Amino acid sequence: MQKLSTQPYKGTRDFLPEEMSVRTQIFEKLFRTVETYGFRRYDGPILESAAIYEAKSGEEIANQQLYRLVDKGGRELALRPEMTPSVARIIAANAENIVFPARWYSHVNCHRYERPQRGRVREHWQVNVDIFGSEEVEAEVEIFDLVGDLMAAMGAAPDMWIFRVNDRVLVEGALRNFVQVPQEKLIDVGMAIDRWEKVDADTRKQVLTDLGLSAEQIARLEELVQMDLTSYSKAAGEDAVSRSKLAKIVREGLSQAPLKFDPLVMRAFNYYTSTVFEVFDASPENRRSIFGGGRYDDLASLFTNKRIPGVGFAVGDVTTWNFMEGHGLLPKPDLGPDIFVFGTSPEYRGVVRDLTRRLRREGLRVEPALDDPSIRTGLKHANRLGAKYVVMVADEEFKAGSAVVKDMVGSTQQTLAFDAVAPFLSKHGPVTPP
DSSP states (O other), X not given: OOOOOOSOOXXXXXXXXXXHHHHHHHHHHHHHHHHHTTOEEOOOXXXXXXXXXXXXXXXXXXXXXXXXXXXXTOOEEEEOSOSHHHHHXXXXXXXXXXXXXXXXXXXXXXXXXXXXXXXXXXXXXXXXXXXXXXXXXXXXHHHXXXXXXXXXXXXXXXXXXXXXXXXXXXXXXXXXXXXXXXXXXXXXXXXXHHTGGGSOHHHHHHHHHHTTOOHHHHHHHHHHTTOOHHHHHHXXXXXXXXXXXXXHHHHHTOXXXXXXXXXXXXXXXXXXXXXXXXXXXXOGGGOSEEEEEEXXXXXXXXXXXXXXXXXXXXXXXXXXXXXXXXXXXXXXXXXXXXXEEEESSGGGHHHHHHHHHHHHHTTOOEEEOSSOOOHHHHHHHHHHHTOSEEEEEOHHHHHHTEEEXXXXXXXXXXXXXXXXXXXXXXXXXXXXXX
């Protein structure tokens, strides 16, 4: 019988312990930072009705990237490509019992059928962070400040990243007033702006011409996307500026994050209604978005008549890893064990078990030998494991009721009574990361 392939499905990944250790450290830093802002963790199913993505996730995801299936009851389902529609459903279903404004975050895996390339895979993990139930500008301020603190938690210096922000309220006002785009063309022109940097000038003009824009309108649009916030606000008009949270935040300096207005930031998702933003890598070798988000004031309307506004973002594992790797910010693997314990005879296994249990009660990561290696073999194995300390019981030590404690980093050792080993290593030994 032919053996099955050992390769994972295209676009998915295996994470061996070394890489998993680094990933865990990265995300735990993000979790701790998010929780300092009062966010609470939640989760949801990986399978959802395909209809919620068809309604809210945008044409590209709904028509090209969904992993679809039909269950035995004939229901059309999809593997989750993103979390926002799911959390909107969860919030709508439980709105009567939720204290608003609600600060929620999750860490989920998502699936999209797309061509694997740098920064894109078919299964990825992301941290989703949202504030629900507030239309106040302070919600955006909190989100912007949190983004800055998350980048700092990754170890990123200010010159390593660019915080690009825009507001669809301003965009629609400017497209109507300055470019004279009719209402029914606003979404299509917005999508063309979203792809502005991804296509050449000739292709761009052809797309806009096909949308029915005149040469004069195209020229005005080209002028618009070069404007700073002051000029853009004038083009958008007073009504749009008065409704723009971003304009207020920048004008009054409400956020400590290094915001940079960028007319080309649109975000392709259909549910964004106002503030949109993307965090970009400043490195010439990786000029791309690391993550992004925005405000969606009517997303829950798909599930309820109750209006539940929200603002948030999602940090993906692939682009975050590429960013940190490119800037030398990835932490080193921290696999453990802190301590490897072994005895050189089956007669000493009871002592090995007792020492192991005592050390674990001190909160240390301890791995005991499952056999009875020689001293040389035991030390060699401990070195391969990366253990920081070794506790070994050989013939003389067993007779004396003691064990040798060896520092594998400093290459020093001392002999301690059995009862003294755990207190000593708890005080002087390795510190397990939180």
